[in-house]
Amino acid sequence: MKRLKQYVTTPAEVLIIDDDDTLLLTTKLVIEAEGHHVRTAKNGVDGLGMVQQQVPDIIILDLMMPGMDGFAVCQQLKNDPISQNIPVIFLSSHDTAEEKVKAFEVGGIDYLVKPYSRLELLIRLHTHLALQHIQDGLTLQVKKRTEELEEKNHELEETNLVLKRLIHEIEQEKVEINRIMHFNIERLILPDLARMAEAPAQQRYQLKDTIQTNLLDLASPVTGEHHDMYLLLTPTELRILNLIRQGRSSKEIAQALNISPQTVATHRKKIRKKLHISGTKINLTSFINRSE
Known part of the structure; x- marks a missing residue:
């Protein structure tokens, strides 16, 4: 039992629902002696109301009660999102297979037959509190990991958008470079080429040098050769x-x-x-x- 209790680091909130005053008081004192907080209800309706006021960590529920029996109470607990994950330990004076099967079918997690020993009660209680504690921890880890993955996915989406913008800008730069190159060729090169066709031989060499210089000037910013x-x-x-x-x-x-x-x-x-x-x-x- 000590190994199980190490997983329960804080006192648990326990709700006992039982119409037997003597058993209700005895069970309450035994559990409180272990350091847990205990609330009690004498019928299913009051017990369900207490769950709405403050959600317990675990419920010990008597099977046979006047009015609303334990089966009906457990079904209502499991149909409510607020209480559907609360572990429910059934108490019953009947040790039949049919009732045990039905108890588990409606959502119970364990079944204790009256009269039970103090040690048996505490072992079952601490076992399910420990399992619930581990389950809550795993759920929290999964939630945290899911949030981290969602954040990474968001970062990847933003990175993809940035890359798309960069690629678009590079393409625009290429288009702009081609436009300016064509513009400058028409303005700086083509007129000299036209003059070369009609110029004397001596001027053609000068025009050739001018054209070569202009071509180098045009290519230099693009090639980065200088x-x-x-x-x-x-x-x-x-x-x-x-x-x-x-x-x-x-x-x-x-x-x-x-x-x-x-x-x-x-x-x-x-x-x-x-x-x-x-x-x-x-x-x-x-x-x-x-x-x-």
């Missing part, structure tokens, strides 16, 4: 940096990228921070030229 220090910059910041290197003003950059001058100013601040350019005395264009 400097590892630029790897921290976003594609938009690299495009702005390339236009700054070409000597474009913020207004011209805004027009080329179809963004506002304020946005260009914000990107310039971010570029300076990522390239560790402190102080207003250091010019971005000069810094880029020195680093090449």
Whole structure:
């Protein structure tokens, strides 16, 4: 019994329902001597009312009572969500198989035949309190684990949403890069190619060098071939940096990228921070030229 009692760390709330005054008092004193809190009811109706007032940890229920018998009381307990999980130990002076089977069918967890010994009562009581304590602990662990899994699932869902947004942004960046590349090719390369067809041989070499330089300028921000220090910059910041290197003003950059001058100013601040350019005395264009 000591091994069973170690699982019951706090005094239990016990409800005894029995119409026998003598047995009711004797059972109450025996259980209270073990440190538990005991309430008593002399009939099923009063017992059910006490359950609604305060849910006990376990119920000791007499089978044969006037009015509502133990079977009816147990059925009503098990039909109520408030009391359906309370262990019910039946007491009866009848030792027939039919009554025992019915007692378990209506939801009883144990069956004691009167007269029973004090030791037998306490062993049954502590056994079911210990089992209930273990069951409550397992239920709590399952609930906690379920909440943790739900939280992890929620985090995974949020991560998936972030990844989807990142993939969408990358695709948008690729589309934007292609748009700007095509725009700059048409503006910087195609006119020189048209002039090459009609220019004298000496000018063709100059135009070829100009076209090659412009092509390198266009490809540099995308391929990242010049400097590892630029790897921290976003594609938009690299495009702005390339236009700054070409000597474009913020207004011209805004027009080329179809963004506002304020946005260009914000990107310039971010570029300076990522390239560790402190102080207003250091010019971005000069810094880029020195680093090449």
